[in-house]
Amino acid sequence: MRKILCAVGLAAIAFAPVSAQPEAKAPKQGKPPIDWTIMHAQVILDSLGFSPGIVDGREGQSLTAALKGFQTARGLKTSGALDPATLWALHEYRARRPVTRVTIDPAMLAGPFVNPMPKDPEDQAKLPALGYSRPLEKLAEMFHTTPEILVELNPGNGAIAPGTAFFFPNVLAESRDYQGELKPAWRQTLTDLNIDARQPSGDHIVVDKSEKVLKVFDADDKLVAQFSASMGSQHDPLPIGTWKINVVDTNPKFHFNPDLFWDAKPGDEKTLLPAGPNGPVGVVWLDLSKEHYGIHGTPEPQNIGRTQSHGCIRLANWDAARLALMIKPGAEAVFQE
The missing domain is CATH 2.40.440.10 (L,D-transpeptidase catalytic domain-like)
Incomplete structure (x- = not known):
């Protein structure tokens, strides 16, 4: 991947220099390490509405599908790969870095949390809400990834608490100016999931x-x-x-x-x-x-x-x-x- 970047003159494509990234924890056995070029591409695709699924810095069927969608929309060859033409098209959005460091505030850790989740529907019906299992799961959904990836991005960071800073995939919404008469709970859900208020109009x-x-x-x-x-x-x-x-x-x-x-x-x-x-x-x-x-x-x-x-x-x-x-x-x- 790096050779391709250099071959087309895109070594500075803002698939950011290693010094700008957190020191990721070693993944579980059998899993490749986070590829920052892939993670950067995933973050950009996610922000453009061509969802790569879980943002994890690794190849997979969801990333391939997202690339094909982006390539189709841009009139590129639908290779499903980060080929030179696709990297050049993504280069336009290089200002969005692959990760961002965020200081946790109390609202980000607000529940309710349910752990363990009852298996029987009759028992679930007795709960006030079917909430996340723990704060780490909520943060993972907020940044379009999994708890495991957050642990990889933040080795040795200790307990999640207000005032602590963590690295996250940079899917932060640029606008939260949601239009229309939205229910307060739905507005909060959109905020919690980092949904940008500016979305394309679908027919x-x-x-x-x-x-x-x-x-x-x-x-x-x-x-x-x-x-x-x-x-x-x-x-x-x-x-x-x-x-x-x-x-x-x-x-x-x-x-x-x-x-x-x-x-x-x-x-x-x-x-x-x-x-x-x-x-x-x-x-x-x-x-x-x-x-x-x-x-x-x-x-x-x-x-x-x-x-x-x-x-x-x-x-x-x-x-x-x-x-x-x-x-x-x-x-x-x-x-x-």
Whole structure:
């Protein structure tokens, strides 16, 4: 990768000098170390709405899909790789560094936290909220990564507490001037997930089963955003066809109906689960004209595109929240093979 950069005269592409990076902790056995060029590319792609999934400084299917989306939008060869032409296009956004050092404030550590999370829906229904398991998990979602990556970025930093400074992937929102009459709780969710208030205006979406992505197009049919997604399963296949988005429900409660889940346990009963980022549908539900189907968040962002769903389209919470700002009720949703 470094040789490619030098070959095209981009050694100073702001895939930042090593001295500007934290001393990352050695990863678990079998995992490659963080590649700062890849992490920088992931951070830029994330900020542009071509989500690489988990920002972790490593190659993977979500990064490949994000690069293909970005390349398509820019009229580049869709190699899915950080080839010279793509690096040159990303160079325009080099001012956004791959990591940022943030001093923790009390609001960033605010709960409620639930640990352990009850497995039975009946017990979950008794909770006030289906919150994160711990502050580290909340911080990871806030910066579009995982707790493990935060530990790698901050070896020996000690306990997470107000006033301490940590390194995070630099996905900080540049604007929090959210428009419209938003519920205070939803405004706080957007803030917690570092969702930029300036999002492209989407006219319709396409969910592509073969590519495992959700694509957002504007009124001129231009690709303006793309997110990795989990969709369907052998038991609940993706409903191929054209549907409409009926309503966008933010911080939704979840009506658990065991009759709709092939893997429900005998004796499970219908129940209403409280809202929360670690609920079955995460922080937002985009209801579809196909009954019982929707586009929603997830409590397990690291599994997006790698596990199956109960037929719905599942995104990382931060991607589902961005989509909710891009798309309005009535928008067309095309599901294709």
